[in-house]
Amino acid sequence: MVAPAARRVAVIGAGSWGTTFAKILADGGSNVTLWARREELTNEINATHRNSDYLRGIALPKNVKATSNMADAIVGAEQIYFCVPAQTLRENLVTAAPFVTDGQIVVSLMKGVEKRTGQRMSEVIAEELPIDPQYIAVVSGPNLALEIAKEQPTAAVVSSESLETASLVATAATNRYFRCFVNTDVPGTEFGGVLKNLIAVAVGIVDGVGYGHNTKASIITRGLAEMTDFAVAYGAQPETLAGLAGLGDLIATCESPLSRNNTAGRLLGQGYTLTDVIKQMKQTAEGLASVAPILSLAHARGVDMPIVEQVSQVLAGTLDPKDIAPHLTTDSDEPQGERALDDSQTYGRGAFWGSFKRAFHQLRDGSGSPSGN
Ligand SMILES: NC(=O)C1=CN([C@@H]2O[C@H](COP(=O)(O)OP(=O)(O)OC[C@H]3O[C@@H](n4cnc5c(N)ncnc54)[C@H](O)[C@@H]3O)[C@@H](O)[C@H]2O)C=CC1
Numbered sequence: 001m002v003a004p005a006a007r008r009v010a011v012i013g014a015g016s017w018g019t020t021f022a023k024i025l026a027d028g029g030s031n032v033t034l035w036a037r038r039e040e041l042t043n044e045i046n047a048t049h050r051n052s053d054y055l056r057g058i059a060l061p062k063n064v065k066a067t068s069n070m071a072d073a074i075v076g077a078e079q080i081y082f083c084v085p086a087q088t089l090r091e092n093l094v095t096a097a098p099f100v101t102d103g104q105i106v107v108s109l110m111k112g113v114e115k116r117t118g119q120r121m122s123e124v125i126a127e128e129l130p131i132d133p134q135y136i137a138v139v140s141g142p143n144l145a146l147e148i149a150k151e152q153p154t155a156a157v158v159s160s161e162s163l164e165t166a167s168l169v170a171t172a173a174t175n176r177y178f179r180c181f182v183n184t185d186v187p188g189t190e191f192g193g194v195l196k197n198l199i200a201v202a203v204g205i206v207d208g209v210g211y212g213h214n215t216k217a218s219i220i221t222r223g224l225a226e227m228t229d230f231a232v233a234y235g236a237q238p239e240t241l242a243g244l245a246g247l248g249d250l251i252a253t254c255e256s257p258l259s260r261n262n263t264a265g266r267l268l269g270q271g272y273t274l275t276d277v278i279k280q281m282k283q284t285a286e287g288l289a290s291v292a293p294i295l296s297l298a299h300a301r302g303v304d305m306p307i308v309e310q311v312s313q314v315l316a317g318t319l320d321p322k323d324i325a326p327h328l329t330t331d332s333d334e335p336q337g338e339r340a341l342d343d344s345q346t347y348g349r350g351a352f353w354g355s356f357k358r359a360f361h362q363l364r365d366g367s368g369s370p371s372g373n
């Protein structure tokens with residue numbers, strides 16, 4: 001009997017996460033075409049199976065082939081994974097659009113919103129590509145690229161309006177060290193990845209100032225409440241924010257020196273200006289560009305985000321980093337209930353506790369949620 005041909009997939013963007021995801025897919029059995037902008041990088045990957053600028057010391061599987069021709073990557077691929085900096089996605093989709101056909105699955109691996117429109121990456125994809133939204137998916141979770149490239153075990157969530165699409169992506173992207181769960185909460189899964197970056201910048205700032213674990217734990221915990229309130233106001237399920245794409249990623253990003261958002265925050269906390277930080281960062285720290293559009297979206301729905309507001313003030317140079325912590329909870333002198341970011345946001349309060357209660361019961365009873373998240 002002849003074995004079925006391996007699935008062919010494309011990854012667009014050969015930075016640290018795009019290259020790592022190409023390895024994940026290849027190790028899951030797919031033949032992967034990895035698109036890189038620069039020809040010297042495609043030459044290096046094809047000749048040496050390495051991407052030394054972004055994943056030093058990592059050998060890529062032989063079934064990852066690189067190209068800098070978008071058509072070569074996309075035509076004939078069953079699934080196309082986009083992994084470029086969020087602010088450049090639209091221009092890359094414009095280049096890709098003539099080669100994409102309905103029926104191909106398009107996946108976002110990115111964790112930013114578009115600055116100009118405030119749109120999530122899946123929304124930009126839906127606007128620019130000639131495909132049914134049922135064929136769009138997003139992947140998010142506690143996924144620091146270098147750890148995964150070293151095959152340290154971890155998990156992620158694949159989300160799509162269509163459970164069938166999410167399952168096809170999860171099957172392709174699951175291997176011996178990377179496990180994908182599925183859900184249909186696209187806004188929750190995507191916003192989890194965007195919002196944790198902003199909280200990681202805040203945690204980095206206080207770390208840079210020299211504050212310790214109490215301050216960081218306070219910001220992480222209050223940050224999760226803030227993330228949940230925001231995401232729920234934009235249609236997310238609160239459970240998603242208590243899962244891998246919310247709490248899971250928040251912990252990984254706030255804890256790890258590998259995180260670029262955390263690192264950018266630490267430099268700000270040490271007194272560098274935003275301009276200096278951007279100059280020093282060699283890789284993408286999406287949180288820096290997402291702060292302004294997220295705050296505009298928060299204001300539009302009346303969501304209070306005191307931590308993100310303070311990050312924005314530190315970025316603008318109008319708040320001394322050392323003053324970020326005392327303002328953690330509220331501007332008011334009146335004591336407030338712990339969950340009440342704003343009395344008008346009753347959904348936030350209920351949603352946050354509800355999601356924790358459900359997560360707790362699942363853990364205690366050993367039952368997985370239907371989404372597995
Ligand atoms: N690195 C990580 O651990 C993870 C990153 N992500 C997300 O993946 C996305 C990409 O991040 P990374 O791969 O980490 O960034 P990176 O900074 O490592 O690589 C970015 C890549 O995009 C390329 N690029 C820059 N401008 C471009 C343009 N105009 N058009 C096409 N390509 C361009 C660069 O040459 C580079 O290859 C971000 O949204 C990030 O939040 C998500 C999960 C984990």
Ligand SMILES: O=C(CO)COP(=O)(O)O
Pocket residue numbers: 111141142143144145197200249252253258259260261262284285286
């Ligand atoms: O998203 C990530 C981990 O899940 C990577 O975080 P950074 O972009 O801050 O490095």
